[in-house]
Amino acid sequence: MLALDKLKLDGKVAVVTGAGRGLGLAMALALAEADADLVVAARTRSQIEETAETVRARGRRCLPVPTDITDSRSVQAMVDAAIAEYGRIDILVNNAGAGSIGRGIPLEEVTDDLWRRSIDTNLSGAFYCCRAAIPHMLRQGGGKIINVTSISGLRGVPNSFTYAAAKAGLINFTRALALTYARHNIQCNLIAPGLFPHGEPAAIEALGGGRYVPMGRVGSDEEMGPLCVFLASELTSYMNGQVIVLDGGGLAGGHAPTGFAPVVPLAADALEGGA
Amino acid sequence: MAQEVFSLEGKVALVIGASNVIGRAIAVALAEAGANVAVATTIRSRREEVAAHSCANEVWALNRRGFAQAIDAASESDVEALVRRTVSELSRLDILVNAHDLPFAKPLLEVSPTEWQRVIDVNLTGVYLACRAAARPMLSQESGRVINVVSLLGERGMVNGAAYCAAQAGVLNLTRALALEWARSGVKVNAIGAGWAEGMGLLGQEEERQQLEHFLPYRRLAQPEEIAGAAVYMASDAADYLTGQIVWIEGGALSRP
Numbered sequence: 090m091l092a093l094d095k096l097k098l099d100g101k102v103a104v105v106t107g108a109g110r111g112l113g114l115a116m117a118l119a120l121a122e123a124d125a126d127l128v129v130a131a132r133t134r135s136q137i138e139e140t141a142e143t144v145r146a147r148g149r150r151c152l153p154v155p156t157d158i159t160d161s162r163s164v165q166a167m168v169d170a171a172i173a174e175y176g177r178i179d180i181l182v183n184n185a186g187a188g189s190i191g192r193g194i195p196l197e198e199v200t201d202d203l204w205r206r207s208i209d210t211n212l213s214g215a216f217y218c219c220r221a222a223i224p225h226m227l228r229q230g231g232g233k234i235i236n237v238t239s240i241s242g243l244r245g246v247p248n249s250f251t252y253a254a255a256k257a258g259l260i261n262f263t264r265a266l267a268l269t270y271a272r273h274n275i276q277c278n279l280i281a282p283g284l285f286p287h288g289e290p291a292a293i294e295a296l297g298g299g300r301y302v303p304m305g306r307v308g309s310d311e312e313m314g315p316l317c318v319f320l321a322s323e324l325t326s327y328m329n330g331q332v333i334v335l336d337g338g339g340l341a342g343g344h345a346p347t348g349f350a351p352v353v354p355l356a357a358d359a360l361e362g363g364a
Numbered sequence: 365m366a367q368e369v370f371s372l373e374g375k376v377a378l379v380i381g382a383s384n385v386i387g388r389a390i391a392v393a394l395a396e397a398g399a400n401v402a403v404a405t406t407i408r409s410r411r412e413e414v415a416a417h418s419c420a421n422e423v424w425a426l427n428r429r430g431f432a433q434a435i436d437a438a439s440e441s442d443v444e445a446l447v448r449r450t451v452s453e454l455s456r457l458d459i460l461v462n463a464h465d466l467p468f469a470k471p472l473l474e475v476s477p478t479e480w481q482r483v484i485d486v487n488l489t490g491v492y493l494a495c496r497a498a499a500r501p502m503l504s505q506e507s508g509r510v511i512n513v514v515s516l517l518g519e520r521g522m523v524n525g526a527a528y529c530a531a532q533a534g535v536l537n538l539t540r541a542l543a544l545e546w547a548r549s550g551v552k553v554n555a556i557g558a559g560w561a562e563g564m565g566l567l568g569q570e571e572e573r574q575q576l577e578h579f580l581p582y583r584r585l586a587q588p589e590e591i592a593g594a595a596v597y598m599a600s601d602a603a604d605y606l607t608g609q610i611v612w613i614e615g616g617a618l619s620r621p
Contacts, residue, residue, distance in 0.1 A: 244621040342523075344516040344617045345560070346579040350523035351568025353469040358409040360482055 095323035099124035102175040103321060104168070106158055106218060107185030109136025111287045112237065112313050116182055119314025120321060121149040125180065128171040130156035150175075158185045158214030159206075161221075168221035177229055180321045181222045183215035183259075184237040191251035199250055207251030212258045219266060223275065231274030235320045236263045238279045240336060244343070260332060267330030276329050278320050283308055283336025301347045303338030369602045373398035377459035377599065378450045380404045380437055380494055382419040383412035385563035386513055387463030389588035390556075390595040392422050397596045399459065400429040402450045406437045406464045406486060429454055437464050437490030438482075447497040456505065459599045460498040462491045462535070463513040467565030469524040480527050487531035488538070495542060499551065506550040511598050512539050514555050515566070516614055528566070536610060543608030552607040556594045559614025561586040581616035 103120045107113035108129035117129050121144045129137045129144070129151060137153035144151035152174045156167040171178055190207040191199055215236055226232030241249060242256030260279055267277040284299060284307040286292030293299070299307035316335055319325060334340050342349075377394045381387035382403030395401045401423045405412035413434045420432035431453060435442035450457050466486040468479065495510055502508025517525050518532030536555060543553040560567070560576050562585050567573050577584055591613045597603055598611070612618055 240621050245616075245619045246621065339621055341521045343621055344520045344614070345522060346575045348523075349568075349572060349575055349579075351469050351566060351572050352471075352524055353467050353566055353568065355466070355468050355479055355482065356407075356409055356411075359407050359466060359486075360478065 090323075092324065096318060097124055098180070098318065098321060101125045101179040101321070102128065102171065102177050103180035103182065104128040104130065104171055104178055104218070104222065105182040105184060106130045106156065106214070108140050109133050112282060112285060112310055113182070113184040114140055115310035115314045116184060116317040118143060118147070119318050120180065120182075121147050121151070122314075123318045123322070124149065125321070126150040126175060128152045128154060128167070128174070128178075130154050130158070130167050131185065132157055158217060159209040161217040164214070164217040165221050168218070168225070172225060178222045178225045178232065179229070180233045180235070181218060182235045182237070182317060182321075183218050185214055186211045186237065186239075186256075188239065188241070188252050191249070193248050194250075195248055196250060204251050208255050208258075211252060211255035212262070215259055216262065223266075223270065226275050227270075227273055232276075233321045233325075234263070234266060234275065234277040235317060236277070236279045238263075238281045238332065240281055240283055240334070240340065243281060243332070243334070243340065264330045271329055276320075276325060278325065278328055278330065279332045280313070280316060280320065281332050281334045281336070282313060283334070283339050285310060285313065299337070302336070303342060303347055306337065308335065308337060370596060370600045371398050372459070372596065372599055375399045375458040375599070376450065376454040376456045377401045377461060378404070378447065378457055378498065379461040379463060380435070380443075380446075380490070381406045381461075381463030381465050381513070382432075383415035384463060384465045384565065385561060385588040386465070386558050386591055387461065388415065388419045388422075389592035390461050390463060390511075390513070391419050392426075393589070393592035393596050394459065394461070394599060395423045395426045395428040395430070397600070398428075399599070400454050402430050402433065402446075402454060404433045404435045404437075404446050406466055406490070408434050408436050436486075437494070438485035440493055443490070443493040443497050447494075447501070451501055457498055457501045458507065459509045459511065460494060460502075461511045461513070461595060462494050464490045465513075465565055468528050469522070469566060469568070471524055472526050475527055483527040484531050484534075487528065488534040491535050491538060495538075495553075499546070502551045503546070503549050508551040509599050509603075510542065510551065510553040511595050512553070512555040513558055514539070514610065515558050516560065516617060517566070519557065519618065525566075539610065540608045547607060552598075552603065554598045554603070554606055554608065555610045556591060556598070557610045557612035557614060558591050559586050559612070559617050561588050561591055563588065581620060584615075586613065586615060
């Protein structure tokens with residue numbers, strides 16, 4: 090099979106959480122363009138119905154299921170609905186999350202409730218989805234889990250505690266999944282997006298237009314789609330437990346400010362050698 | 365007393381690269397902890413020779429034995445002779461510190477093969493030569509500590525830093541490989557991951573230094589002495605079970621995005 094043919098997802102069913110907007114929407118549309126049929130889940134019905142319309146307009150089937158991923162019964166109902174509609178789940182994209190919960194709040198002001206809400210949304214939700222979907226993948230003989238973590242899961246940001254803990258937890262949760270199901274043909278990998286302000290001018294402005302990113306710009310949601318398709322495809326049949334960071338080069342540096350570029354020639358007598 | 369386990373009394377250390385700020389601070393810290401310390405340059409330059417002799421003076425001022433030797437760290441014969449002299453003058457070799465540092469940064473298209481080779485030879489091959497030479501006495505006495513100093517550039521990239529970054533990353537994984545190779549022989553191999561410190565060769569100009577200070581979580585560069593303490597721990601009996609580890613002292617630089 091040609092490499093590009095392996096990117097085709099026809100006959101596959103993908104579940105994308107948080108698919109009403111932003112990266113979830115972009116990933117859902119990219120999966121549909123690769124010919125997957127979809128289940129799109131999110132809390133807000135109107136948004137996922139809009140996503141579903143867009144997917145259908147591109148010729149794929151799409152089932153919108155309003156879901157609260159922090160409620161395991163709601164997640165189970167969503168997975169049951171997916172199975173009722175399609176009879177299978179091949180790809181699960183755990184994208185739903187909320188970085189805004191607890192961001193910029195000093196430690197002593199992080200209440201028990203805030204902590205739990207963030208862990209529920211950013212970590213437990215993915216656990217509920219995996220627990221509900223993986224039995225179907227095992228039955229089918231394989232599947233793909235794509236968990237969306239964050240730069241915050243890899244590096245710290247001041248006064249951002251709950252999100253950092255949840256997203257780092259998600260990374261190692263995924264590695265445990267990867268090892269557990271390695272011999273069951275389920276590949277479990279992660280995407281860590283850098284700065285994706287979803288095209289919102291105020292958000293882009295707040296990020297300085299991305300001038301601190303080595304590439305000099307923020308990411309656009311459409312750039313996330315192909316990575317999701319790649320991780321959902323047969324091109325990654327041997328990739329397991331990996332974090333792919335899509336951040337314009339930020340984490341390749343990070344020990345010094347962007348643009349730090351000293352020029353230090355060899356000392357005049359450094360080339361002589363001593364032998 | 366817990367402190368005694370950190371004492372290096374009766375041990376002999378060899379610090380290559382004591383002519384730079386980190387190597388010098390480590391040599392002095394090891395001497396303060398009780399070791400006799402031989403020190404050497406990274407290259408045979410006048411500046412490095414003066415710095416190494418000044419470091420040896422500090423060792424003597426602490427009433428420890430030692431000597432300074434100018435070497436080219438990329439020369440096998442220089443390194444072999446240095447280890448022989450250490451064992452013969454100080455009677456043994458317990459601790460090897462590879463603080464080699466030949467700083468270099470240029471846009472890649474301007475890096476000549478000669479420059480590339482020299483940066484790799486001194487910063488990476490030099491560490492291999494020193495490990496090989498020191499391992500002979502260490503393996504035969506079934507004990508020894510190798511402490512490699514790597515920079516942030518072994519873990520992260522830097523504009524203009526390709527050659528230096530490649531060499532440093534090489535040292536970083538050389539550390540893990542040798543740790544495994546010698547794990548059952550009594551020779552422990554670890555690395556100190558050094559953050560941006562005052563007086564380092566790669567800091568560039570004053571403007572770049574200010575950019576760095578503003579960027580770092582502590583809003584300041586490290587003092588070399590703040591990095592040297594880890595060498596005392598790694599060299600001592602307190603670290604008997606530690607091997608193959610990179611201990612970063614970088615003021616939190618690697619924790620931030």
